[in-house]
Amino acid sequence: MARVLLSMLVMVASFGCSQAARDNKGTEFILTFPENFQRDQNRPKLFIACPHPTGARVTITLPYNGDTDTVTVNHGRVEEVELRREAVELRDSEKSDGGGRAVHITSDVEIVVYGVFAELKSSDAYLALPTDVLGTEYYAACSSIARNRNQEGWDDMPSQFGVVGVHAGTTVTIVPSQAVEFDRRNYGAGQAFSVVLDRFETLQVQATEDLTGSKITATQPVAVLSGNTFAYCLPMGERQRGTGDHLVQMIPPVDTWGEEFVTVPLSRHRGGDLFRVVAARDNTQVDVTNENAKTLNAGEFWEIDIPSDEYRHVTTSEPVLLVQYSKTGSADNTATDPFMMIIPSVAQFEAEYTFSTVDLLYDPSRTTHHINVVTSSADIAGLRLDEQPLPSDTVWHDVPGTRYAAAQLTVSGGTHTVRHMSPIVTTGLFSYGFTYLESYGYPGGLRLAQIAAPCSTTAPVPADRVDNDCDGRVDEELLNGIDDDGDGLIDEDLAIGNCADHRRQYETCLLQRCRNMAP
Incomplete structure (x- = not known):
């Protein structure tokens, strides 16, 4: 037995x-x-957090002017790095001059990065995606247009998306969902045009109509961000008015989109939240709790206004992007403001998170930070927030027609962790905050497995974020000789939680595995 134990540990x-x-x-x-x-x-600013216990050595370079800064990011802390605005902000509807407005970040260990643009009365933030998960096909998500603002040189506030080159000689093809002017040339809705980007070069496309559903493809992986210069996030067809905000999110590539989602209302709001379902493939059927099903073609979207006391289940026949929008605080007389937030599919939920809150400017004393959490109803007891059980007064709401439950929690400012005691129990986490006239929101993290790409079965490697058995799930088994997910297969798609990392069940797990291996 000792020899088998040693072999197992190796x-x-x-x-x-x-x-x-x-x-x-x-x-x-x-x-x-x-x-x-x-x-x-x-x-x-960049907000940088390090999940690694030894901390990280991080280098930030601005290719536009060559500025370089190196910082140490300690475990459990957030390092804030200010950036020169003229070196990193996209302007107008054109390819950026001077070699682009990219930010290049490298680290000696894995880190979590947020882009934060906290302007007075116009703030938002996004969760950054590393270069190893970027793709070649995207669709933009934006919002309805704020019209007649007459401020800072604008009348109608544009919707927009930006693209960043990661490799030299990348041809980016754009099919806008609305008529646009780009680099002083006009293109109609649906009229494709192409731009070549080298590494760190950037472009931005703007329009005074909603650019949601615009398609971006590239010959090599690129980064894509989309949103609005300023928006109110009221339902389409309503007059857009009230308190507004800047909107931005970094968009995941289509090959990581999913087919099952859970919607959770935002804290503090009483007048509901907007959700948009964006399709990437023709004939995509979308089913939403309490709504009539709809069929979308590629680039089309469905905007749904969901009341603040309802938790919904979204399923689709093809992969889609789901985005949640916080409405203007004027919609329900609350001290909130608009933001947009990517909602990962259930298949891309994580087993553990390290995430950070954002400091807001206009009224810091009234800022509140919140998280929405989604997990299986049967697994609630194993959740840990900052290594402690969730507060005893946490209220859980069952999501009708599913095995999931969701809760809203208020958290303090700073860095936090959320994980489950079992490595194969995944959780959805969404982080956001409000003060009067400002807000932010983003997913606390997500897996970016290529679950929407063609799949071939592969040998299981623990925590590879690959759908090894092509069942639409990722890393759902423990290395324990047991059919954990009930599909008739054993140890076919492994989580990080093998016997050496089975959280307080090491001995039981390891001995069970050894018994299964012993002659």
Whole structure:
């Protein structure tokens, strides 16, 4: 038995050296900041968190002017790095001059990065995606247009998206959903045009109509961010008015989109939240709790206004992008403001998160930070927030027609962790915050497995974020000789939670595995 135990430990140790997982943590990021209408000259920032216990050594380079900064990011802390606005902010509807407005971030260990553009009365933030998960096909998500603003040189506030080159000689093809002017040339809705981007070069496309559903493809992976210079996030067809905000999110590539989602209302709001379902394929059927089903073609979207006391289940026949929008605080007389937030599919939920809150400017004393959490109803007890059980007064709401439950929690400012005691129990986490006239929101993290790409079965490597058995799920088994997910297969798609990392169940797990292996 001792010899078998030793062999098991050697095997488990070797699994710890598997390839980098496909998720929002990484060692290289290339990003940018789409235009913010506000001109108070508050600088964009990076918020950098390090899940690694030894900390990280991080280098930030601005290719536009060659600025380089190296910082140490300690475990459990957020390092804030201010950036020169003129070197990183996209402007107008054109290819950026001077070699682009990219930000290049490298680290000696995996880190979590946020882009934060906190201007007075016009703030938002996004979760950055590392270069190893970027793709070649995207669709933009934006919002309805704020008209007649007559401020900072604009009348109608544009919707927009930005693209960043990651490799030299990349041809980017854009099919706008609305008529646009780009580099002083006009293109009609649906009229494709192409731009060549080298590494770190950038472009921005703007229009005074909603650019949601615009398609971006590239010959090599690129980064894509989309949103609005300023928006109110009221339902389409309603007059757009009230308090508004800058909108931005970094968009995941189509090959990581999913087919099942859970919607959770935002804290503090009483007048409901907007959701948009964006399709990438023709004849995509979308089913939403309490709604009549709809069929979308590629580039089409469905906007749904969901009341603040309802939790919904969204399923689709083809992969889609789901985005949640916080409405203007004027919609329900609350001290909130608009933001947009990517909602990962259930298949891309993580087993553990390290995430950070964002400091808001207009009224810091009234800022509140919140998280929405989604997990299986049967697994609620195993959740840990900052290594402690969730507060005893946490209220859970069952999601009708599913095995999931969701809760809203208020958290303090700073860095937090959420994980489950079992490595194969995944959780959805969404982080957001409000003060009067400002807000932010983004997913706390997500897996970025290529679950929407063609799939071939592969040998299981623990925590590889690959759908090894092509069942639409990722890393759902423990290395324990047991059919954990009930599909008739054993140890076919392994989580990080092998016997050496089975959280307080090490001995039971390891002995069970050894018994299964023993002659």
